[in-house]
Amino acid sequence: MSTEPRPRIAVLVFPGSNDDRDAALALKRLGAEPTLVWHAEPELPDVGAVVLPGGFSYGDYLRCGAIARFAPVMEAVRRFANGGGLVLGICNGFQVLCEAGLLPGALRPNASLEFVCRDVALRLERTDTPFTSRSEVGQTLTIPIKHGEGCYFADDELLRELEHNGQIVLRYEQNPNGSVAAIAGVTNEGGNVFGLMPHPEHAVDPLLGSTDGALVLGSLVDAARERVLTAA
Amino acid sequence: MKATILVRPKPGILDPQGEAVQSSLRQLGFTVDEARVGRVIDLELEDKDAAAARAELERACEQLLANPLIESYEIALER
Numbered sequence: 001m002s003t004e005p006r007p008r009i010a011v012l013v014f015p016g017s018n019d020d021r022d023a024a025l026a027l028k029r030l031g032a033e034p035t036l037v038w039h040a041e042p043e044l045p046d047v048g049a050v051v052l053p054g055g056f057s058y059g060d061y062l063r064c065g066a067i068a069r070f071a072p073v074m075e076a077v078r079r080f081a082n083g084g085g086l087v088l089g090i091c092n093g094f095q096v097l098c099e100a101g102l103l104p105g106a107l108r109p110n111a112s113l114e115f116v117c118r119d120v121a122l123r124l125e126r127t128d129t130p131f132t133s134r135s136e137v138g139q140t141l142t143i144p145i146k147h148g149e150g151c152y153f154a155d156d157e158l159l160r161e162l163e164h165n166g167q168i169v170l171r172y173e174q175n176p177n178g179s180v181a182a183i184a185g186v187t188n189e190g191g192n193v194f195g196l197m198p199h200p201e202h203a204v205d206p207l208l209g210s211t212d213g214a215l216v217l218g219s220l221v222d223a224a225r226e227r228v229l230t231a232a
Numbered sequence: 233m234k235a236t237i238l239v240r241p242k243p244g245i246l247d248p249q250g251e252a253v254q255s256s257l258r259q260l261g262f263t264v265d266e267a268r269v270g271r272v273i274d275l276e277l278e279d280k281d282a283a284a285a286r287a288e289l290e291r292a293c294e295q296l297l298a299n300p301l302i303e304s305y306e307i308a309l310e311r
Contacts, residue, residue, distance in 0.1 A: 062296070062297070063299055066296060066299070067296075070296070099299065105301070106299055106301045106302045108245070108246065108302065109248055109249065110248070111246060111248050112248070113248045113249065113252055151246065153245065153246075153301070153302055155301070178246060178248075
């Protein structure tokens with residue numbers, strides 16, 4: 001076990017979240033001190049980063065993430081993100097961040113209309129983000145997806161903007177859901193908010209078939225530690 | 233008063249549900265060039281001025297009932 005300080009990272013829990021404990025466990029193993037934060041909390045504890053986990057918040061009613069974005073804790077997340085805080089949304093968390101307007105675009109039902117649950121190969125476009133610093137340029141990551149509504153949509157104008165700003169961090173090698181430009185993960189313009197459909201928390205142990213998810217979550221732990229130390 | 237809100241996928245947005253419905257209709261022998269699947273939301277409201285109700289419902293659509301990036305909406309009011 002490393003003797004480096006363990007940065008606190010909040011993992012939000014909405015009614016219907018189901019990957020919150022997996023995310024917390026993965027973060028703990030990667031050197032963070034995760035703390036679960038219930039959606040009804042009006043404030044975030046003092047943390048170096050926030051993770052919105054996968055699941056089916058509010059039953060995915062209306063549209064995925066559409067109701068969760070109004071949870072009391074989301075106002076605090078918005079303030080945290082607007083102040084430059086690191087926010088990671090995984091799967092349903094990505095959908096919530098898009099609905100909240102903290103990330104560009106929207107997620108729609110998969111083109112196949114089928115729930116897709118398998119490992120996918122991802123091409124890493126950016127390694128200079130707080131979420132990918134442990135990876136190398138051109139590296140291919142193997143991380144599982146499990147979603148019915150992961151078809152990323154951005155209109156032509158937004159897509160040009162995303163490409164131009166370098167906000168597309170991850171693309172599918174083989175598009176599993178009809179996402180425009182095979183987008184699997186994007187950041188906001190400031191680069192401090194990142195959302196992806198694949199589940200890095202399910203790929204942190206060789207037993208699970210891949211440890212590539214640790215590159216994403218480990219990068220976040222590094223960045224959160226650095227921020228906590230700088231602030232101290 | 234009652235309000236009916238019709239939410240549709242915007243033109244050009246991939247609608248796999250609509251495609252599945254279209255292909256099922258065709259298999260049943262119906263001649264269908266295109267099918268798009270949206271959503272209907274029926275609301276019961278307190279009686280108020282129609283313009284005020286419409287303005288309020290537009291805000292509800294923009295904030296929650298539709299995602300303006302991918303969906304359009306229509307509001308119909310009924311006394």
